[in-house]
Amino acid sequence: MSHVPVPVLRRMQDEPLAVPDTDRRHLAGCARCQESRRAVEADAAFAASLLTPPPADLDTSAEWHKLVARLRAPAPVPAGSARPARPARDAARAPRRLPRRLAASLSTGTAVTAGVLLVGAAAAATLTTVYAPTHVATVPITSSDLSAFRSITGLGEGLAGGLASHGPTTLPYGQLTWHAAGQARKVASLAQAQAQTGLTGRLVPAQLPQGIGPVRGIMVQPQVTETLKFSATAGHGVGGSTLIVRAGPGVLVQYGGQPGQPAPGTLIVVAMRRPVATSTGATAAQLEDFLLDQPGVPPLLAQEIRMLGTSALPVPVPAGVTAHQLTLGGVPAVLLSGPSGAASGVIWESKDGVVHAVAGLVTSADILNVAHQLS
Amino acid sequence: MEASFVTRTGPPPGATFSAFERFYRENYATVVRIAYGVTGDAQAAQDVAQDVFVSAFRRFPDPDSAPEAVGWVCAAAAHTSLNSIRGERRRDRRQQQCAAAPPPDSPEDSVLAAESRAEVRRALQRLPRRSAAVLVLRHSGLSYAEVAEAMNVSVGHVGTMLRRAESALRKELQK
Numbered sequence: 001m002s003h004v005p006v007p008v009l010r011r012m013q014d015e016p017l018a019v020p021d022t023d024r025r026h027l028a029g030c031a032r033c034q035e036s037r038r039a040v041e042a043d044a045a046f047a048a049s050l051l052t053p054p055p056a057d058l059d060t061s062a063e064w065h066k067l068v069a070r071l072r073a074p075a076p077v078p079a080g081s082a083r084p085a086r087p088a089r090d091a092a093r094a095p096r097r098l099p100r101r102l103a104a105s106l107s108t109g110t111a112v113t114a115g116v117l118l119v120g121a122a123a124a125a126t127l128t129t130v131y132a133p134t135h136v137a138t139v140p141i142t143s144s145d146l147s148a149f150r151s152i153t154g155l156g157e158g159l160a161g162g163l164a165s166h167g168p169t170t171l172p173y174g175q176l177t178w179h180a181a182g183q184a185r186k187v188a189s190l191a192q193a194q195a196q197t198g199l200t201g202r203l204v205p206a207q208l209p210q211g212i213g214p215v216r217g218i219m220v221q222p223q224v225t226e227t228l229k230f231s232a233t234a235g236h237g238v239g240g241s242t243l244i245v246r247a248g249p250g251v252l253v254q255y256g257g258q259p260g261q262p263a264p265g266t267l268i269v270v271a272m273r274r275p276v277a278t279s280t281g282a283t284a285a286q287l288e289d290f291l292l293d294q295p296g297v298p299p300l301l302a303q304e305i306r307m308l309g310t311s312a313l314p315v316p317v318p319a320g321v322t323a324h325q326l327t328l329g330g331v332p333a334v335l336l337s338g339p340s341g342a343a344s345g346v347i348w349e350s351k352d353g354v355v356h357a358v359a360g361l362v363t364s365a366d367i368l369n370v371a372h373q374l375s
Numbered sequence: 376m377e378a379s380f381v382t383r384t385g386p387p388p389g390a391t392f393s394a395f396e397r398f399y400r401e402n403y404a405t406v407v408r409i410a411y412g413v414t415g416d417a418q419a420a421q422d423v424a425q426d427v428f429v430s431a432f433r434r435f436p437d438p439d440s441a442p443e444a445v446g447w448v449c450a451a452a453a454h455t456s457l458n459s460i461r462g463e464r465r466r467d468r469r470q471q472q473c474a475a476a477p478p479p480d481s482p483e484d485s486v487l488a489a490e491s492r493a494e495v496r497r498a499l500q501r502l503p504r505r506s507a508a509v510l511v512l513r514h515s516g517l518s519y520a521e522v523a524e525a526m527n528v529s530v531g532h533v534g535t536m537l538r539r540a541e542s543a544l545r546k547e548l549q550k
Binding site (some may be wrong): 006007008009010011014015018040043044046047048050051052053054056058060063064066067068070071140288292299300302304319 | 396411412428429432433455458491504511531541542545548
């Protein structure tokens with residue numbers, strides 16, 4: 001019989017009943033395994049002596065009351081975000097703006113920089129310098145988180161209308177530049193979009209939700225490259241290094257409503273090559289530590305990003321939006337539903353590394369039906 | 376197409392704290408214990424626990440319908456407490472708190488204990504994040520199955536991670 005694996009020797013120390021009898025019998029007669037076990041036990045005992053907490057005298061009720069007070073308190077407004085929160089729009093109006101806002105956000109400065117930070121932090125979580133996410137996962141965010149990002153990055157509200165296809169901006173810790181391989185543009189046909197982007201997967205569902213009319217337009221977004229060059233004085237060992245994130249190209253297909261309908265519906269279908277990050281001169285752990293340790297990064301958001309794991313593409317989920325995690329065609333997907341239920345969207349990454357999204361003024365069931373046809 | 380689990384963000388309209396309070400009371404001591412394993416300071420551990428449960432409430436206002444919530448708060452306790460010991464200023468402050476705090480038998484013991492805790496914190500910071508997390512989760516008393524759930528790995532892999540982490544911790548402290 002082969003020797004007892006070291007992880008089994010380790011578990012034997014803590015949970016002996018969980019170890020197979022065959023391993024125990026082998027150990028009893030094997031000097032080599034016994035020697036390994038002694039080394040394992042010594043390290044385990046050493047760690048236990050340093051890390052095992054003493055029994056604590058906790059006032060759980062008092063701490064609960066403190067917690068409730070915190071939960072009921074209004075969210076703090078981070079420094080640098082003097083603009084008050086907008087009042088909630090009425091349910092009928094808010095969903096109507098969703099597709100336009102989604103499309104616009106693809107090119108806003110905040111999205112660019114938040115993308116670098118989010119993807120960069122997630123990339124840093126891997127042990128290599130290359131990040132290529134394999135699935136989507138949710139990250140709850142608040143308006144305070146977004147304001148904090150704007151404050152950290154120095155990108156203000158003035159950029160919310162969109163950025164040029166290329167440009168630089170100076171950050172407190174380095175220089176962020178970005179450029180697109182061309183302008184976002186309308187194309188005449190799906191075949192043209194597929195030829196220009198190489199995205200040959202299905203983008204048009206055979207069956208559309210009720211109230212959704214014909215295709216109104218097809219847009220192509222060439223690949224965008226974002227480069228964050230850290231200044232020499234940046235800490236955590238990242239000084240002088242460069243983080244490069246490439247995303248796209250992508251295709252957006254927009255559907256309009258049926259003629260004559262009182263409230264025209266809209267639906268968009270997006271496909272985009274997943275973002276891939278590379279880093280030079282800094283380790284993954286150093287990048288993660290640096291980006292998430294910046295003053296003003298909300299600690300809860302940093303924690304959420306750290307907990308994403310090593311291969312997840314973060315999907316920001318604003319407060320009030322309901323997120324369901326699903327599997328779609330055998331891969332993880334995230335379904336987002338607005339407060340009124342009139343608008344929803346779903347996002348997933350297919351096994352060939354393409355990120356897909358479907359969103360519109362339709363119900364969750366209709367969105368999932370469309371997504372199912374495309375997955 | 377099937378739903379594996381549901382995540383809500385933000386308290387639903389009219390939410391009450393009753394379901395969350397039960398979850399809190401069942402898991403508060405565990406969360407504090409995990410945080411204490413990293414910070415070595417009772418007050419700092421309770422501060423971490425507050426942050427963890429605030430975050431948990433945003434994510435799981437109805438934890439009864441979220442079986443992954445327990446593993447999540449354990450992992451969050453490990454990560455949040457590891458975050459909390461970052462930065463020289465914060466670490467120095469906690470070192471002073473530890474040195475000023477409790478009991479041992481003699482002033483020499485007290486100083487040695489404080490230095491030892493500070494050394495351990497520095498070593499945890501130098502370890503890969505997941506190694507540090509698995510160490511504090513296991514040594515706070517979580518079973519292999521609970522550690523596996525919190526770390527999102529198989530139970531069999533916990534032994535591998537733990538063995539590597541304990542070996543790395545010893546090497547860090549012997550440098």
